Amino acid sequence: MSKQPTRTIKVDTLARVEGEGALYVKIKGDQVQDVKLKIYEPPRFFEAFLRGRHFSEVPDIVARICGICPIAYQMSAVHAIERALGVGIDPSVRLLRRLFYCGEWIESHTLHVYMLHAPDFLGYPDAIAMARDHQSIVQQGLRLKKAGNRIVALMGGREIHPVSAAVGGFYKTPSKSALKELVNELEWALDASLATARWVSGFDFPDFEQDYEFVSLSHPGEYPFNEGRIVSNRGLDIDASDYEENFTEQHVQHSNALHSVLRGHDSYMVGPMARFNLNFDKLPDVAQQAARDCGLQAPCRNPFRSIVVRAIELVFACYEALRVIREYEPPATSRAQTTARDSTAWAATEAPRGLLYHRYSLDQDGLITSAKIIPPTSQNQKRIEEDLWHFVSQIATRSSQEITWKCEQAVRNYDPCISCATHFLRLHLERD
Amino acid sequence: MALRIIGCGNFDRGDDAAGLLVVRHLRSLLVETLGVIPDLEITEQRGESFSSMDCLTNFDHVILVDATAPSGTPGQVQVWNAHADRLPEDIFPSSTHAFGVREAVELARAMNRLPQVLLIYGIEGKRFVLGAPLSPEVECAVASVAERLMTRVSDLLVKTSQRSRLAEMT
Numbered sequence: 001m002s003k004q005p006t007r008t009i010k011v012d013t014l015a016r017v018e019g020e021g022a023l024y025v026k027i028k029g030d031q032v033q034d035v036k037l038k039i040y041e042p043p044r045f046f047e048a049f050l051r052g053r054h055f056s057e058v059p060d061i062v063a064r065i066c067g068i069c070p071i072a073y074q075m076s077a078v079h080a081i082e083r084a085l086g087v088g089i090d091p092s093v094r095l096l097r098r099l100f101y102c103g104e105w106i107e108s109h110t111l112h113v114y115m116l117h118a119p120d121f122l123g124y125p126d127a128i129a130m131a132r133d134h135q136s137i138v139q140q141g142l143r144l145k146k147a148g149n150r151i152v153a154l155m156g157g158r159e160i161h162p163v164s165a166a167v168g169g170f171y172k173t174p175s176k177s178a179l180k181e182l183v184n185e186l187e188w189a190l191d192a193s194l195a196t197a198r199w200v201s202g203f204d205f206p207d208f209e210q211d212y213e214f215v216s217l218s219h220p221g222e223y224p225f226n227e228g229r230i231v232s233n234r235g236l237d238i239d240a241s242d243y244e245e246n247f248t249e250q251h252v253q254h255s256n257a258l259h260s261v262l263r264g265h266d267s268y269m270v271g272p273m274a275r276f277n278l279n280f281d282k283l284p285d286v287a288q289q290a291a292r293d294c295g296l297q298a299p300c301r302n303p304f305r306s307i308v309v310r311a312i313e314l315v316f317a318c319y320e321a322l323r324v325i326r327e328y329e330p331p332a333t334s335r336a337q338t339t340a341r342d343s344t345a346w347a348a349t350e351a352p353r354g355l356l357y358h359r360y361s362l363d364q365d366g367l368i369t370s371a372k373i374i375p376p377t378s379q380n381q382k383r384i385e386e387d388l389w390h391f392v393s394q395i396a397t398r399s400s401q402e403i404t405w406k407c408e409q410a411v412r413n414y415d416p417c418i419s420c421a422t423h424f425l426r427l428h429l430e431r432d
Numbered sequence: 433m434a435l436r437i438i439g440c441g442n443f444d445r446g447d448d449a450a451g452l453l454v455v456r457h458l459r460s461l462l463v464e465t466l467g468v469i470p471d472l473e474i475t476e477q478r479g480e481s482f483s484s485m486d487c488l489t490n491f492d493h494v495i496l497v498d499a500t501a502p503s504g505t506p507g508q509v510q511v512w513n514a515h516a517d518r519l520p521e522d523i524f525p526s527s528t529h530a531f532g533v534r535e536a537v538e539l540a541r542a543m544n545r546l547p548q549v550l551l552i553y554g555i556e557g558k559r560f561v562l563g564a565p566l567s568p569e570v571e572c573a574v575a576s577v578a579e580r581l582m583t584r585v586s587d588l589l590v591k592t593s594q595r596s597r598l599a600e601m602t
Contacts, residue, residue: 128535131542138543146486160478 004029007400024254025388025407030396035388036254037381037411050371055081055340055362059165062358062373067160068111071104071152072351073373074165075226076358080240081167084345084362085338092331093169094226095324096155099179100165101225101349102321103151106189108352109272109310109317110148112415113200114141117307120409121203137199140192144314147189150182151321168336179325186322193314194290200307201294206406208391209301212383213265214274217350223282223316224275226349231278233299234265240346243357249374260379267382270354271414272309273300284323287316303387303413310415340366351376353415377416384414435588436491437581440477440498440533446564447506447557450574451497452476453566454555457578462585472585485536485545493549493588497577498524498533499557499570506558507569509577514541514550523554553577 007027026034046065050058058077063070075097082089089097114137115127124130131138149159154174156162164171215236217228230246231237238246249258262268280288280298291297291312300309344361354376361370391410395403439455442448455474462469475487488494500510500523512519518541519534533552540546555577558567566574 128538128542131539135543138539142485 004031006033007403023388023407023411025392025403027392027396027403030393032389032392032396035385035392037385037388038254047371047373050360050368053368055085055167055338055360055366055368058360058368058371059167060163063161063163063165065373065375068108069104069351069353070161071100071156071165072349072356073358074162075101075349076347076351076356076373077360078165078167079226079347079349080345080358080360081362082336082338083347084343084360085167085341086343087168087336087338089169089336090331090333092329093173093334093336095328096170096173096331098225099151099321099324099328100155100162102317102324103148103155105313105317105352106148106321107145107152108148108415109314110141110145110196112352112412113196113307113310113314114138114145116415117310117409117412118200118203120405120412121200121307140195144189144192144196147182147185147318150185154178154182166335168338169331169334171335173330173334176328176330179328183322183325186318186325190286190315190318190322193311193318194286196314197290197294197308197311200311201296203307205302205304206391206394207302208304208394210303210387210390212273212301213262213268214277214299215262215268215270215379216274216278216355217348218278219282221282223279223284223320224350230348230355232262232265232268233278236262236265240348240357243346243348243374244359244372247357247374247379249378258378259382260374261382267386268379269303269383269414270376270379271306272313272352272354273303273306274354275350276300276309276312283312283316284319286319287312290315303410306413306415338366340364353377353380355379377414380414380416384411384416387413434471434491435493435495435585436473436475436487437495437585438475438477438487438497440496442478444562446559446561447555447567447570448499448560449566450499450555450557450570451553452478453574454497454553454577454581457574458581458585461578461582465582466586466589469585469589485540488536488540488547488550489545491547494547495551495553495581495584496533496537497553497555497581499560500524500554501556502558503556506556506567507573508556509573510554510556512552512554514546514552519552553581 022038024036046062050061053061058081059074062073062077065073119126119130122130152162153159155164157164213232213234215230215232217224218231219228229237229239230243246263247260248263249260252259277299294308296308342364346359348355348357356376357374359372360368363369387410388407392403395406437455439451441451443452455476459474477487514537519537524533555570555573557570
């Protein structure tokens with residue numbers, strides 16, 4: 001019997017941005033021997049950094065965790081702290097928070113669909129190379145992202161690391177006329193997002209499905225952003241306060257990041273596919289019809305089709321933003337009064353990449369005594385590795401170059417923060 | 433003239449603030465000497481690099497200032513003409529999602545959206561640690577680049593004025 005050749009595919013230094021990571025795949029013959037996705041999660045440092053800070057500082061501090069989804073961190077933080085303090089928010093503030101989140105989803109999903117993931121499907125090394133051949137498409141993506149930026153800038157005071165979110169509401173709320181100025185562009189954005197869905201649904205998707213446990217928020221009346229119970233397709237149905245009883249983080253030797261697992265169930269998936277599969281009936285008709293037109297049905301179990309799901313969520317976010325603007329009446333007061341008390345509370349909201357869990361304990365002066373933040377990338381990390389195990393098994397006989405390309409594409413299915421870096425990775429291939 | 437000068441960077445990252453400080457210094461110099469200049473816009477970009485690409489459009493003449501990666505000569509100033517040169521890789525710090533000045537310029541080039549004149553001033557940084565102060569070498573370079581840009585703006589104003597007078601005479 002001939003000796004099976006071993007190939008080791010290493011992707012070193014998934015550097016910068018919101019995390020550090022690397023990818024390692026070892027193949028012997030056509031059998032996968034090992035897969036390791038290593039992520040070093042910066043958000044962990046923030047938990048200690050928050051201790052001793054006043055609760056009112058938390059939204060601005062956690063916004064710095066991520067340059068692309070600061071609103072998600074702000075929303076999970078303010079909801080947890082408001083719960084701790086027993087603060088109720090004005091219905092108009094609740095609407096504005098949905099609008100704020102729409103802006104972030106539009107920014108983040110557009111960036112991923114157009115600039116990070118589409119080049120994989122079209123055979124380009126990056127968006128710049130893609131732009132040479134697809135100018136009008138990239139132009140559409142840039143304008144769509146800018147529509148999201150405009151919402152964030154109006155609501156948050158600036159495009160990056162917004163500063164207006166506060167415990168109890170906002171430091172400043174917009175006028176009706178200021179919101180109405182966004183309408184024309186958002187109407188264009190809704191059409192553009194429908195076109196985006198049609199465009200990406202025509203891509204060539206690998207034939208690859210997995211039996212996932214999907215986890216997301218679920219709200220009885222709306223597609224989830226800030227509120228709802230944490231549910232799964234395998235019977236999980238809990239309040240955020242029970243998160244840590246049901247989920248646990250495991251240390252793995254090859255990574256500084258902890259692997260989140262669902263106790264008794266193991267790995268799970270959060271993010272657009274989980275939301276879509278668990279909340280399809282909460283999408284507005286326009287988004288449901290767009291999904292059907294794209295041949296997308298819930299449950300979707302092919303992670304490569306997550307690009308289509310993101311496009312459907314773009315349709316939703318544009319539609320929802322327009323709905324909020326139509327219904328908005330300025331609140332009587334932009335920010336509810338808060339009184340410090342010794343307390344602990346929890347919240348989970350839906351970041352563009354999936355469920356984002358926060359827990360805070362406060363002392364009687366309102367200072368943070370402990371904080372816990374579990375970002376979606378940490379929750380998906382184990383699932384990404386499992387996808388790679390199964391997917392590489394299907395393509396193990398192909399060239400190392402093609403396997404490397406496909407592995408990176410498979411990682412990007414999840415839009416993890418580390419995917420930010422994957423278009424300029426240094427690749428090392430070792431052969432026996 | 434339609435000139436836009438863009439300072440890029442991050443005030444919380446040591447020498448990465450160089451581009452922002454240049455345009456602030458330049459703004460002060462202009463106010464002191466020339467007052468308000470029509471068709472001149474000075475802007476700051478702090479991380480939303482896709483907006484940087486937008487900033488390149490609708491102006492004939494754009495100057496972009498940013499810190500560059502350390503390579504042993506902190507404070508060294510390099511100038512690239514975007515129409516003549518491609519920006520070198522790994523020299524400009526990337527922002528969120530690995531998209532920075534170089535990517536903004538190259539994406540604009542790929543989409544035929546470069547302005548008629550696009551100059552990129554790079555100031556080599558020494559330290560980019562969170563919360564670090566500006567290094568002395570970069571501090572000197574910031575003043576020097578601001579003065580060079582001041583001279584450039586003055587020259588452009590003179591040329592524009594001469595052209596206007598010439599147009600009136602003919």
